[in-house]
Amino acid sequence: MKIASIMAIAKFEQIKQFICHQVEISTWPENSKVPSENALAQQFDCSRMTARRALTELCDAGILVRSQGRGTFVATLKSQSSALEIKNISDEIRQRGHQYSVEVLLIEQRIADDELAITLGIDAQSTVYFSSLIHLENGQPVQLEHRYVNPALVPNYLTSDFTKFTPHELLSLAAPLTEAEHIIEATMPDNQVSSYLQLAENEPCLEIKRRTFSSNGVVSFARLIHPSSRFRLGGRFSVTTKKP
């Protein structure tokens, strides 16, 4: 039937994946020059415009930066991607001129119970990926992140290097996000959270539950827990005056 199904993925996607891989395994370190459009076109036996598309989209994604006349370079893993509301925590920290680091607590597969299955829009009892990370700013914990990921949409999540890319970056690459749903609460931490975040006695947390969607469904569900003393959420938005 579909002859094109042999060509599983588009050529510009292959080039993107190739470049991402080189960046991930540090063959091409930060700030290094990546091959020019013409060089990639020759290497992949495609036209310059196809290679160009791969570079342009990775530039939009914040993986690369381009400069007319000079070339294309691997972004210093902060760059300016900073999407509006969904900010990358590592970006935010680096933007403040502070040092970002991450501690991986747990990465594993789990079986979805009914509630989680509904949240992710998948079948109950199917496997989901789970990660538990602590994000640190100058060595101080600023976010405890528990995240469930839809394996259908991000099959390589478990094997990713979280010290190179934040979960947010990985998910953006795998499935472009179209929407997000948030619940924001003030909570008192339990003992485990308190010790993970090195909280003072009687210190509340700002907890964000976030569900992100792509066109293919729910990508992931995350609980982001922040010490109130080290985090506040801010932003400026245009006001919609809808009246339902």
Add this chain to the structure above:
Amino acid sequence: MKIASIMAIAKFEQIKQFICHQVEISTWPENSKVPSENALAQQFDCSRMTARRALTELCDAGILVRSQGRGTFVATLKSQSSALEIKNISDEIRQRGHQYSVEVLLIEQRIADDELAITLGIDAQSTVYFSSLIHLENGQPVQLEHRYVNPALVPNYLTSDFTKFTPHELLSLAAPLTEAEHIIEATMPDNQVSSYLQLAENEPCLEIKRRTFSSNGVVSFARLIHPSSRFRLGGRFSVTTKKP
């Protein structure tokens, strides 16, 4: 010499601006179909690929959505900030089928100190209006609202009847809001706040600092303090991944 330098901005940018303008002034309402690539190419006397670029980039920016075989449509960007959408608390409560009431603690004039003057964009030592209210849902306090108002933009604020209209409604009437700036924090209440909100021992608060703008400047600055047990902030956003 360079004919192209007359063309200050690129053609695909012009097309983008044209489309954005139509969306802004609602000539093309939400979910309506926008001209096809070929139609735009003809209208702007350019190649299909140039029109295509404009559409693609607006799609990436979340202004449009595209669907192979069907066409390109104006995205529903209504949910661009429902979490931080300026909702009317009395509407929200009534929407839940509960009884809304308000308790007026204080309404007065104050002299702005330097910090407040900067916040409101007015001269220091000038007068500002201040109100302090408690909003109740079925008799239980759900929000303590401290609000400073720019008297130049809302001259009749002090004499308003807050049992009839919420501050939000009064401000919207006086000066249409165009933008809002938020800071969200988890805090522990002091004794006064705790007694006003009838908080349990050791209960944190979700505190929203909100500055609202109209085209003429800052309208007001508010601190909205909610008991965590009786409030959570939620909403669904569309995610824009545009680069500035």
Add this chain to the structure above:
DNA sequence: ACATTCGGCTTGTATATACAAGTGGTGCGA
């Protein structure tokens, strides 16, 4: 009456080409 096919419209991918424009080096001339 119903299902199937088909054609027209749409977006998606890919190519070849041309010129514009920014960067940096090399070499030439004053």
Add this chain to the structure above:
DNA sequence: TCGCACCACTTGTATATACAAGCCGAATGT
């Protein structure tokens, strides 16, 4: 030596073309 012109290489914009692939309604056949 200094400045300048020039050139090679790079990314940016624009065009023309081709075919693939998804959607939908209209025509067709049973």
